[in-house]
Amino acid sequence: MARKKSIRKQFQSQNRSLITMLNPKSPISEQYRTIRTNIEFSTVDEEMRTIMITSSGPGEGKSTTTNNIAIVFAQQGKKVLLVDADLRKPTVHYSFRLENHVGLTNVLTKQETLINAVQATEQENLFALTCGPIPPNPAELLGSKAMDQFLTEVKNHFDIVIFDTPPVLVVTDAQVLANKTDGVVMVVSSNKTENDAALKAKELLMNAKAKLLGVVLNNKKRTESQYYYYYGQK
Template structure:
């Protein structure tokens, strides 16, 4: 039983972090394409704080965030992935770190960011898990402490990447979108409805977000034995 559980954990990690465990796969190449597109879009502006969100749950935003963080770190940049989904956090599962302490502890002044961040097996990549789930996520994310924490993180990291809740579910993503340099919207092929995607775009723009682009996730296009994820 324990052997099967350990294997299940390994399988989950390899699926969630394909850019680390199988960097030569066609899917990993698409994540590098997303990285390149972001860098082209920032020719005149340096995007150091970016957030990834989606319209609704199950569209792949957390997997996209994790793998984007990996390919940025593989480029030699010091990257901090912050799990800002204070309602349904997942980064601690993906990177197999403790969630006993994290972002919420920093925002409530219980500990400094230097103690809450966790190293990962990916070189140059650290993760800040959400920490205990609070009763007031939106208020914490919009607090003065959040802005101060971001500025402190930028002293130690080249890029800070946020995984946030879906736009249409709660206001959290809009709050963070207003203070991040850029926003990436993930939509799921045959999952996200067109109206939902357009509404998400409108809400982000109303929050004065800089929308860098949209990642189309789970679009299966068979070519030989491979399925490609296309991002644009």
């Protein structure tokens, strides 16, 4: 009985994490498509090829948001790479049930090639680069010349690259990577994220010369659906 409850809980967790793939007609999935559209129209003169998603603190729905944004871009027909750049608490391999023996850290340290490290997911057009072995120096790796080379190479193989990064106020990793990508989306959680924390996170990203595209308001309850996701310009 306990095992059945555990399996059901794991399924429900995955269902929330990958709702746009498992239930693409749901109201929540439609909100993610709205976020996708807003990202595409967030700039007129520049094409969004590399997008970083972060939050102010932990537990705000950052990784769930990242997963589903990647999925809806893939459903649009674009070749998408989801990169787990949270080198401290990676989750992409759990969400998509992938191996994590080889990943981003191996590519950045030249132990493996990008093509060999990338894995296909169950979603057509969506590929994932898991974290790989957790390194002792995450911020240094993300800010290295190897990361610059990675960004150049990855755009030769994929239409859009989406990075899941740690919360801004917890470690410096997101700030280090922020100005290397074309745009940044920040996730905040309704009734959880404090205004001061969100403003401080925005300030740190702007100081890092990030191009902040907007904010996703997560976990806003509505009567017609369990959760509501809203994308607002900064």
